[in-house]
Amino acid sequence: MENTKVKHPGIIIQDEMEKMKMSLNEFSIRTMIPSKTLTKLFAGEINLTTDMSKKLAMFFNKPIEDVMNLQTKYDEYLINKEILKNIDNEYEIAKIFDKNFIKEVANIKATANNKVELVEKLRNSFMVNSLEILKDINLYGLNKIFKDKEFSENEIIMHNAYISYAMYQSRFAKSFSFDYKNNTQLIEELKKITFETKNQLYSLMEKLNKYGVKIVLMPYLKDLKITSFIKLSPEDNSVVLGVSTNSLDAFDIWYKIHAEIAYTYKIHTKLLSITYDDKYDEYATKFATCTLINPQAYDYFVSLHDFESKAIDIFSKKIDTAKFIIVGKLKKDKLIPKKALPKETITYKI
Numbered sequence: 001m002e003n004t005k006v007k008h009p010g011i012i013i014q015d016e017m018e019k020m021k022m023s024l025n026e027f028s029i030r031t032m033i034p035s036k037t038l039t040k041l042f043a044g045e046i047n048l049t050t051d052m053s054k055k056l057a058m059f060f061n062k063p064i065e066d067v068m069n070l071q072t073k074y075d076e077y078l079i080n081k082e083i084l085k086n087i088d089n090e091y092e093i094a095k096i097f098d099k100n101f102i103k104e105v106a107n108i109k110a111t112a113n114n115k116v117e118l119v120e121k122l123r124n125s126f127m128v129n130s131l132e133i134l135k136d137i138n139l140y141g142l143n144k145i146f147k148d149k150e151f152s153e154n155e156i157i158m159h160n161a162y163i164s165y166a167m168y169q170s171r172f173a174k175s176f177s178f179d180y181k182n183n184t185q186l187i188e189e190l191k192k193i194t195f196e197t198k199n200q201l202y203s204l205m206e207k208l209n210k211y212g213v214k215i216v217l218m219p220y221l222k223d224l225k226i227t228s229f230i231k232l233s234p235e236d237n238s239v240v241l242g243v244s245t246n247s248l249d250a251f252d253i254w255y256k257i258h259a260e261i262a263y264t265y266k267i268h269t270k271l272l273s274i275t276y277d278d279k280y281d282e283y284a285t286k287f288a289t290c291t292l293i294n295p296q297a298y299d300y301f302v303s304l305h306d307f308e309s310k311a312i313d314i315f316s317k318k319i320d321t322a323k324f325i326i327v328g329k330l331k332k333d334k335l336i337p338k339k340a341l342p343k344e345t346i347t348y349k350i
Contacts, residue, residue, distance in 0.1 A: 006077040009048040009070035010041035013056065031059045047071055090131040091115040094122055096154050097161065097221065104219035105165050126164035134160040140231070140272055158224045163231060163272070166216040166242040175236035178212030178264065186211050186261070187291045194322035200250065201348045204257070212238045213264065215257065220246040228256045229274040230264055239264050250346035251328020255288050262287030293321050293329055301326075307336050309344060 017027045028035040032055055040046045048056075048071040057064040094102070094115075103109060106121035122131060134157045137143045142151060142159055151159070186208075193203045205215045218226075231240040241264075243256050256275075262284040263273045280288070289295060297319045304311075307330060316323040324346045330336045 006074055008044040008074055010044050010046075012070055013048075014042040016060070031055050047075075086130060086132075087116055087119050090119045090123075093131040093134065093157060094118055096157055097122075098223075101219050101221045122161075125168060126161050127168045128164065131157075134164070136160070139164075145272055145274070155224075158221060159226075159274075162218065162221055162224060162226060163229065163242070166218060166229075166240055167231065167233070169216045170214040170233070170238075170240040173209050173214045175238055176210055176212040177237040178232075178239045190258075190291075191321075194254070194325055200346070201253065204254075208241070208257075213261065214238055214240050216240060216242045217245050218242045220244060225276045227275045227278050228260050229272065230260050231272050248348045249328065250324050250348055251332070253348060254292065254325065255328070255332070258288035258291050259284040289329070292325050294319050298326075298329065302330075302333075302335060307340075309341055312341075312344065 017024075020027075022030070024035055024038060028038055031038075033052055037046070037052070041048065041052070048068070050068065053064055053067040053071070056062075057067045060067070099109070102118070102122070105125045106118065108114065108118055108121050111118075119131060123129060126134065128134065133139065135153060137151060137156050139160045140163050142156065189207050189211075190204065193200055193207060196203055208215055226242075226244055228241065228243045231242070232238075233240055241257065241260050243253060243260075247253075256278075259275070259280045260273075262280075263275075275284075297315075301315050312323060312326050312330075316326055323344050327336075327341050327344045331338055331340070
């Protein structure tokens with residue numbers, strides 16, 4: 001809150017001079033401070049220097065710290081005034097994010113009454129000293145990745161915030177270097193996890209982390225249609241893989257992760273790749289499909305047109321693939337309704 005009692009030290013000293021009924025010239029002679037300097041000080045055009053403080057302290061018979069403190073308090077006042085102004089500007093940026101997203105990333109309910117706390121928590125979650133930084137299209141090189149795409153300011157802010165939050169969360173995971181040449185062993189390890197009955201998701205995250213891939217489960221951000229993204233981290237040579245949790249269906253999560261893993265091997269020389277609306281390219285789609293389920297065996301099974309639970313169970317054991325993967329693939333291919341076989345569908349809880 002603005003403190004109206006705080007004045008520029010020049011005004012305070014001028015008031016003291018006038019109380020003593022001294023002219024500017026007399027005051028200049030007695031303090032040994034040039035009249036031109038005093039005129040500028042009284043007008044607030046210059047600050048109180050150490051030399052002036054020493055002369056004024058001697059004149060008023062006051063400790064030099066007391067005189068110098070006049071400038072210190074005024075400087076603090078200006079800083080706080082600027083901070084409050086910045087908070088107001090940053091709060092306008094914070095209002096771009098929907099309340100559920102803010103609650104997830106900052107653990108706070110957004111209201112006009114807690115704007116300072118809200119802004120401070122969002123700064124921390126996005127690893128910036130000001131939310132204004134999120135306006136910079138060069139923060140993650142969006143303009144280089146999407147050379148032909150025009151971004152609105154709000155879109156730039158949401159993209160940068162989303163990626164920043166993932167990078168912040170990834171710092172809590174132990175760092176391992178990502179080896180883009182080694183994918184066979186990784187895929188085999190991941191397949192084993194699909195057969196676990198408990199903590200599949202966290203086993204998946206732990207296993208990927210050992211291969212230098214840090215998964216961050218991203219809260220849903222309204223109006224930002226990012227399905228998933230990868231960000232290479234030059235600091236520790238790891239890969240940050242952000243996955244939107246707008247769907248917690250296990251097959252959806254596994255599909256997104258496998259598709260993004262494909263991109264990590266394909267574009268390891270780049271810094272960032274973003275996927276929107278589940279629209280993976282042919283390479284990633286093929287990689288995800290083939291690594292999750294044997295394509296030839298799946299095509300043969302589909303040709304039989306028997307999608308009952310028992311038939312899927314037999315097929316699952318025959319090709320050594322988790323049942324929920326087969327059910328999820330059938331739903332993705334629209335061969336069975338989305339709500340079919342609910343007992344064979346796994347939904348993750350975070």
